[in-house]
Amino acid sequence: MAGLFGTQSSTTSNTLGDLKQDVELGSPPEDSITDLAFNPNPTDPKDFLAVSSWDKKVRVYEIMSNGQGQGKAQMEHDGPVFAVDFFKDGQKVISAGADKQAKVLDLATGQSVQVAQHDQPVRCVRYFEANGTPMAVTGSWDKTIKYWDFRSAQPAGTVTCQERVYTMDVRDNLLVIGTADRYIDVINLKEPAKFYKTLQSPLKWQTRVVSCFTDSQGFAIGSIEGRCAIQYVEDKDSNLNFSFKCHRDQPQGNVTNVYAVNDISFHPQHGTFSTAGSDGTFHFWDKDAKHRLKGYPSVGGSITATTFNKTGNIFAYAISYDWSKGYQGNTSNYPTKVMLHPVLPDECKPRPSVKKR
Template structure:
């Protein structure tokens, strides 16, 4: 726990964290009270952030790679067991929604279209009607799905081979756009701007790209990429994967988390870093802003970048979730007037 000026609490570490790597953190929609956390220990945990307590847990047979809320008391999750589970937190019951042929890497609920989207290493995306037991449709992708997100009717999928596909959720016969990542190395995370103008893409090679949906040449001329999560030493520069990206919905600013144990907050439209948080105990594996932007959840988990036996001993650091209470000064673009 840390404090800012006047002794105000700015950060807490959640009690009873998962026992293995943390794969995702997601805040309850339209609230900052509950946080969903999935883990390589097979668990999906629901925390009451206000009370700093573990409210409930359910389990998969194998590691869980992603999870998301569809509504306040209902969530979905998937992982290495290839099973998409739905869970009713009020009733304490789970239901098998469906399957993929290979592990489920991404689970995302689109509130704009009321659809659940899953992406898998079987090179497919499935759209699910959460009210029915069977999936609505399957859509082939060019390679393993690593990351995806939605903004309005846009579905953006990042796959192996540096492919990026932009789909229209209303008409999924073929992708609207097929792109190659502007970053030279493997895609790690992709998140859409809340204003639905584009997306941010990160890679394993300490770079982030800012891209736009509009194919007008004047708009495309605004896209760019920048280096981040790099540590200069006396003899060289250490380059770290950028594992996580999360957007602040009100300001369209975003946070990035890397294997350098750091979290940065950026103003993507003005190409500025707004601030850098303190160094966390180990690699940042996942990030999420609450819908109102008042909190940032930071998952710190060693991601075995240096193998099983790290020279720094990072793998022995306890997996942790931190809740950072953010101020407007930290996340507001500098040019934006106070409201």
């Protein structure tokens, strides 16, 4: 079923999205952007956006009603920062990076503290709660994930993976880990010390991102070869699994340019999702209808990270160099910026299924 959605170039006018209303965030990072996270607290009327970067900093912006952002807080690491996430209450931010540690920033006090340590760079961090206790899980190139209860300096648990951890996501009790060699590990956080399931990615090439469905029944996988896979956790739903091509140019003779899928984000209300890639485009998809909702023109540089805010009316995307073309592709005039896309009502709504006569 690969190629079900077709390539994004075969567009009709109603599926082509508009970037005209997108707003650029002021005072962006000074080097490539690695991760984005919005505060998830539904009772907080404000939107705060955390941005991690190779410039060793985490920046937190308050997004104003006019779409402009202003700096709220900042935290420094001793190396490039690879991942960032908010606590559930939206009052604290946790980040991890090449300095082999994770740190927590308290937005109210501006103070930061180290909360985790690995033997190698920490590629991923996600906040979760276990029986109401605030926790974090970190994934590292030392081939382990570790759980952290912030009341202790020692990990609450360690699980050894098959390979270096490249990507990770948490939703409710579902933890999904993508490692080198295309392993995908699924953990039920009610039994955090063991793998619920291990599989190899249905995609043939290196995994770039895993992202959990909003209902935690499964996850999406994006790879370096311009493909995305939809994967359900339970075997009884395996007939719903499929993969499709995206982020690739129309074939020119025998050559098709394919691009890495760098990030996948699920809409918090509708359960539809975005893909974004090295080709500088993002797209909104409906996995249940197997339909592309909207595609957008190139934004002028690789999109390295994406996220929706808690209500789903803002889609943030980071434009910066992703090293997909190696050292020579990193020119001094390459853009580094965070853009805010106002999500129109019809852009991410699922399509009603149309029955053929």
